[in-house]
Amino acid sequence: MIKIINTTNGTEEVQKEIEALLNRSQLEFGEVNRSVEDIITKVRDEKDKAIIEFTEKFDGVKLDSIEVTEQEIEDAYNSCDPELIAALEEAAENVREYHQKQLSNSWIQNDKKGIMLGQIYNPVEKVGIYVPGGTAPYPSTVLMNAVPAKVAGVSEIIMVTPPSKDGSVNKNILAAAKIAGVDRIFKAGGAQGIAALAFGTESVPKVYKIVGPGNIYVAIAKRIVYGYVDIDMIAGPSEILVLADETANPEYVAADMLSQAEHDTLASSILVTTSEELAYKVKEELAVQTASLSRKDIIEKSLADFGAIIIAKDMDEAISYTNEIAPEHLELIVKSPFEMISSIKNAGAIFLGAYSPEPLGDYFAGPNHTLPTSSTAKFYSPLGVDDFVKKSSLIFYDRERLEEKKDQIIKIAEAEGLTAHANSIKVRFK
Numbered sequence: 383m384i385k386i387i388n389t390t391n392g393t394e395e396v397q398k399e400i401e402a403l404l405n406r407s408q409l410e411f412g413e414v415n416r417s418v419e420d421i422i423t424k425v426r427d428e429k430d431k432a433i434i435e436f437t438e439k440f441d442g443v444k445l446d447s448i449e450v451t452e453q454e455i456e457d458a459y460n461s462c463d464p465e466l467i468a469a470l471e472e473a474a475e476n477v478r479e480y481h482q483k484q485l486s487n488s489w490i491q492n493d494k495k496g497i498m499l500g501q502i503y504n505p506v507e508k509v510g511i512y513v514p515g516g517t518a519p520y521p522s523t524v525l526m527n528a529v530p531a532k533v534a535g536v537s538e539i540i541m542v543t544p545p546s547k548d549g550s551v552n553k554n555i556l557a558a559a560k561i562a563g564v565d566r567i568f569k570a571g572g573a574q575g576i577a578a579l580a581f582g583t584e585s586v587p588k589v590y591k592i593v594g595p596g597n598i599y600v601a602i603a604k605r606i607v608y609g610y611v612d613i614d615m616i617a618g619p620s621e622i623l624v625l626a627d628e629t630a631n632p633e634y635v636a637a638d639m640l641s642q643a644e645h646d647t648l649a650s651s652i653l654v655t656t657s658e659e660l661a662y663k664v665k666e667e668l669a670v671q672t673a674s675l676s677r678k679d680i681i682e683k684s685l686a687d688f689g690a691i692i693i694a695k696d697m698d699e700a701i702s703y704t705n706e707i708a709p710e711h712l713e714l715i716v717k718s719p720f721e722m723i724s725s726i727k728n729a730g731a732i733f734l735g736a737y738s739p740e741p742l743g744d745y746f747a748g749p750n751h752t753l754p755t756s757s758t759a760k761f762y763s764p765l766g767v768d769d770f771v772k773k774s775s776l777i778f779y780d781r782e783r784l785e786e787k788k789d790q791i792i793k794i795a796e797a798e799g800l801t802a803h804a805n806s807i808k809v810r811f812k
């Protein structure tokens with residue numbers, strides 16, 4: 383049962399609640415941390431053999447081979463519902479169009495005689511994408527990860543995802559991978575999938591960067607391998623915070639909260655409102671709607687552990703709680719949502735008004751649904767083209783310009799006691 387916290391009775395309880403939500407952060411899961419470390423070490427040492435063992439243990443299937451074949455991908459695509467293929471194609475096009483706007487160009491500055499400076503952009507060559515598949519298949523996540531990588535010009539996209547009990551990968555996931563242009567697909571979920579991408583195995587190529595969301599095991603594994611490879615962010619169990627006033631429809635608010643609660647028992651769904659009446663109506667609606675949903679058990683646990691309805695004394699207080707929680711998804715269901723945008727400092731994605739519900743962003747609108755969770759929206763951004771691009775600096779001085787500035791450079795080098803650095807300049811002008 384979701385709890386209602388009324389801040390007119392004092393703010394202590396809200397602060398405690400916010401702390402509890404923030405403690406949900408992967409940093410607090412000591413036991414999970416240790417078991418993920420063990421999985422990663424074993425995969426690094428024993429490679430494919432360890433993946434096969436962990437897949438049997440966690441996904442309940444003994445694999446003969448880890449890689450998905452071209453034929454399996456073709457067959458999956460051809461057996462998919464054509465209407466689903468059309469919807470995925472349209473969603474992919476929206477994601478492509480949105481991410482194309484994020485492309486930055488290399489630049490050169492040559493307005494000073496004899497000097498040329500600049501920056502060139504290159505795609506990361508090999509990228510690993512994680513696509514969740516433990517409790518639900520996520521074809522939409524294939525698009526969200528692979529399409530921006532393609533837009534950036536990544537040349538090799540390696541995907542890992544957990545297999546089903548029969549040893550296959552969900553056909554809709556494979557179809558989405560074909561639509562998005564994924565190069566190779568491996569049946570490896572959780573921490574073992576992340577370790578395979580980070581260190582490489584006999585079957586899985588080592589990549590330079592790993593992106594994509596997943597459950598707590600995936601999120602922690604990414605944090606542990608960071609440094610051996612780059613990662614995008616911590617994109618763990620889903621979250622939604624609805625910021626609503628008395629104009630909001632309780633049926634819509636409850637439905638949107640439930641859309642994220644159904645992802646995971648560790649998902650978090652919060653309503654912050656200035657209307658006491660709305661708070662109680664949403665609580666009722668949550669119970670009514672949950673009763674008919676297929677993932678009722680997950681939802682009930684998630685709402686009881688990480689759900690909350692907070693009644694704030696006014697909109698300023700409501701906004702300040704929102705910024706402190708820094709949710710993955712924020713819905714503004716208020717009279718004038720556009721006027722509120724500038725007050726929001728921390729959120730992965732902001733949905734404006736009653737007709738921009740969160741699943742519009744999950745599946746279709748174009749912005750990425752791989753987003754920072756556990757308050758990390760305070761410093762991380764949504765997955766985007768930038769995540770797949772790196773930069774190199776360009777530096778050119780001609781002889782005259784270097785001679786003109788040689789004394790300053792030598793001065794700094796000698797101040798650092800680095801005479802070889804100073805000599806590299808001096809040697810050119812003896």
Ligand SMILES: NC(=O)c1ccc[n+]([C@@H]2O[C@H](COP(=O)([O-])OP(=O)(O)OC[C@H]3O[C@@H](n4cnc5c(N)ncnc54)[C@H](O)[C@@H]3O)[C@@H](O)[C@H]2O)c1
Pocket residue numbers: 417440441513514515516517518520523544570571572573574595596597598599600617618619620645646649710751752753754755
């Ligand atoms: N933040 C985002 O952008 C975003 C986007 C989509 C989905 N998600 C999240 O992705 C997650 C999907 O979770 P899922 O579980 O369905 O799929 P998943 O693929 O993330 O995880 C399944 C894997 O977890 C591992 N695992 C399960 N129990 C384990 C145990 N006891 N010990 C070690 N490993 C274990 C297994 O290897 C299994 O293959 C949800 O939390 C959802 O909220 C987040």
Ligand SMILES: N[C@H](CO)Cc1c[nH]c[nH+]1
Pocket residue numbers: 520522523619620621642710744751752753
């Ligand atoms: N809401 C998830 C991100 O937290 C993304 C997703 C994919 N499919 C459905 N939802």
Ligand SMILES: [Zn+2]
Pocket residue numbers: 620641642645744
């Ligand atoms: Zn979702």
